[in-house]
Amino acid sequence: MIKAIIFDWGGVLGEDNNKVAAKVLSKKYKVNQKKLYERLSGLEESYSKINRNSSYYKTISKEFDISANEIKKELNKVPANEVFDYAQSLDGVRLYLLSNQMKPRTDAIRKDNDLSFFSQIFFRSEEHTSELQSPDH
Numbered sequence: 001m002i003k004a005i006i007f008d009w010g011g012v013l014g015e016d017n018n019k020v021a022a023k024v025l026s027k028k029y030k031v032n033q034k035k036l037y038e039r040l041s042g043l044e045e046s047y048s049k050i051n052r053n054s055s056y057y058k059t060i061s062k063e064f065d066i067s068a069n070e071i072k073k074e075l076n077k078v079p080a081n082e083v084f085d086y087a088q089s090l091d092g093v094r095l096y097l098l099s100n101q102m103k104p105r106t107d108a109i110r111k112d113n114d115l116s117f118f119s120q121i122f123f124r125s126e127e128h129t130s131e132l133q134s135p136d137h
Contacts, residue, residue, distance in 0.1 A: 002093055009099040009109060013084040017105060021074035031064050044102060053102055076108040088117050100124040
């Protein structure tokens, strides 16, 4: 019997924000969608570790000549999908949300979605450590 399920946000409970933003912004600004997506995703990992979100948006802005505010706006659209609806319907199972979202997205996810059905929520940007350590350390 399944007693617990752990969900991620990006690409599981919600769409891949980087992919959606790259599609919208590349069309509007006539930039290469694949390159923009790769850069959004690649830089996100390093900037989310140090929680320097404004630098992240500025870096992308300079590289692709797109407004930092517009990049932030598009990236922080975090609609839930059908998997989220399914998770809400599960009874008798402990549900956990574990995700490495950047702080602005974490704030938007919490603001726009009822997460009360999760037993616990762990967003990397809200944790005091940027890396999970094994018990040996």
